[in-house]
Amino acid sequence: MDSLNAMNKKICVLNDKKTITNVFWTGGWDSTYMLIKLLKQNKTVQPIYVIDNGRASRNNEMLAMAEILKHLENLGGEVLPIVQININEIKENEEISNSYKNLCKKVRLGSQYDWIARLALEYPGIAMGIEKPNGEFSGCLAAIEKTGKLIFKDGVGFIDVNHSSQDCINIFGNVCFPIIELTETDMVKDIKEWGLEKVMKNIWFCHAPINGIPCGTCRPCQQKMECKMNFLLPPKSQLRYKIFHLIERTIGKSSAKLYSKFIHSHYFHFFHYN
Numbered sequence: 496m497d498s499l500n501a502m503n504k505k506i507c508v509l510n511d512k513k514t515i516t517n518v519f520w521t522g523g524w525d526s527t528y529m530l531i532k533l534l535k536q537n538k539t540v541q542p543i544y545v546i547d548n549g550r551a552s553r554n555n556e557m558l559a560m561a562e563i564l565k566h567l568e569n570l571g572g573e574v575l576p577i578v579q580i581n582i583n584e585i586k587e588n589e590e591i592s593n594s595y596k597n598l599c600k601k602v603r604l605g606s607q608y609d610w611i612a613r614l615a616l617e618y619p620g621i622a623m624g625i626e627k628p629n630g631e632f633s634g635c636l637a638a639i640e641k642t643g644k645l646i647f648k649d650g651v652g653f654i655d656v657n658h659s660s661q662d663c664i665n666i667f668g669n670v671c672f673p674i675i676e677l678t679e680t681d682m683v684k685d686i687k688e689w690g691l692e693k694v695m696k697n698i699w700f701c702h703a704p705i706n707g708i709p710c711g712t713c714r715p716c717q718q719k720m721e722c723k724m725n726f727l728l729p730p731k732s733q734l735r736y737k738i739f740h741l742i743e744r745t746i747g748k749s750s751a752k753l754y755s756k757f758i759h760s761h762y763f764h765f766f767h768y769n
């Protein structure tokens with residue numbers, strides 16, 4: 496009970512300026528946009544970064560966040576120093592892990608939702624950067640749709656405990672969703688209106704950067720271009736994207752894949768940069 500009381504003390508109240516809003520931050524588009532939005536609402540934001548050594552992009556995410564932090568000072572609100580938590584140190588919880596397994600029987604749900612729910616017990620109300628899907632599958636939203644219900648307060652989504660299964664409450668009940676009603680297009684519009692394209696240029700999204708800049712051909716790079724987020728890719732990366740698509744349209748998918756493989760190879764680097 497004592498530990499429960501201690502947890503409750505950490506509860507963030509989203510609309511109270513004096514309280515701390517905990518957010519999961521990865522340095523990617525969604526979570527960075529969410530952090531900026533909360534700052535613009537004058538919130539005191541506590542970013543939580545979960546260290547997963549198995550994640551190939553870890554170093555890039557850390558670098559992206561360090562760079563972004565340099566530009567957040569004049570937005571309003573306050574960013575507290577990032578709390579880093581090792582994924583292996585998140586407390587086990589059998590009930591939550593069983594609920595995760597139960598949800599997995601009904602819908603394809605990423606393994607992160609097990610540890611996110613366990614960590615959210617210690618940071619109740621922690622904000623997750625899940626956007627409104629634009630046609631693509633979202634395991635999180637599919638699970639909520641099948642086993643529970645969201646309610647909204649000032650655009651922030653919460654699990655409706657009166658109309659959700661215990662499994663749904665166990666997994667999503669301690670998190671909130673401040674950007675779940677926004678599409679990527681809505682967010683791009685805001686970022687442009689706020690004049691923060693330069694800040695967002697530092698986010699991490701490319702799976703396989705070439706000499707430190709986005710490759711232009713991996714799926715996340717393509718998605719950014721498709722969503723009119725060209726400003727995130729330097730001209731060189733945009734050119735690679737255009738070549739990739741020209742090859743795909745005129746010769747075929749497998750040739751475009753070969754082109755992508757080539758530009759990621761040491762051979763390409765040798766001729767390109769020597």
Ligand SMILES: [Zn+2]
Pocket residue numbers: 700701702703704709710711712713714715716
């Ligand atoms: Zn890429």
